[in-house]
Amino acid sequence: MELVEKLNGDVAILVLNGRLDSNTSKILEDKVMDILRQGSKKVLMDFQDVDYINSTGLRVLLLALQQLKKNQGRLVLCCIKDYMKEVFEISGYTEIFPIFATQDEAVQGFA
């Protein structure tokens, strides 16, 4: 998995690319911890180029959300591929994560 970080105002945007699974989820977990240390409170994960996620990847998302909430932060997701949406639903994640169709909408969602 590759990961590009950019800033849009005070929103830290993580553009993810590839697979989010047992081999790669640690990269994202470490990145989230970095962002928390830097004091960012608004994090957006862009799933546009994520073509696979398993329960290890999903677990990292929940961990990130819990850590951010503990620090009065927020985490939103965007651009999840259609074929992966049912798995997010079954996991109960559509209830706890704000999920947007586009990155722009997600950034606006923080306002």
Added chain:
Amino acid sequence: MDDVVVLRLSNHLPDLDRLAEAVEAFGERHGFPRKMIYQVRLVLDELLTNVISYGFSDDKQHEIEVEMRLAGSKLLFRIEDDAAPFDPLQANSPDLTSSVEDRAIGGLGIHLVRKLMDLVRYERREGKNRLFLEKTIS
């Protein structure tokens, strides 16, 4: 006629890449929808990751056999291993209604398996776990 693919994997996580490739190839060969290919790959990934990560207490190499069979409109799987007895149907369901703060990390993999498959059947026979899965193609 049925199309059958049998894979023999060793108990090393990198071997799961071979399984993923085989599922992709099988699905594409039969024109399965993207969602179906993804979900099947996910289910096998979850089950095999569990077996490889927690199933063996020795350092020996073990073989795990995975059979995929397309029979009419049904996709059938058999997973056979000599790991410690583990019936995924007996695992507790995670609580998916608690608040973010209280939500437990874990148990999600087996939950996904049960939700994404139409049928899951487990048996322990001759020192082996045998798991049968069924999903109707949609």
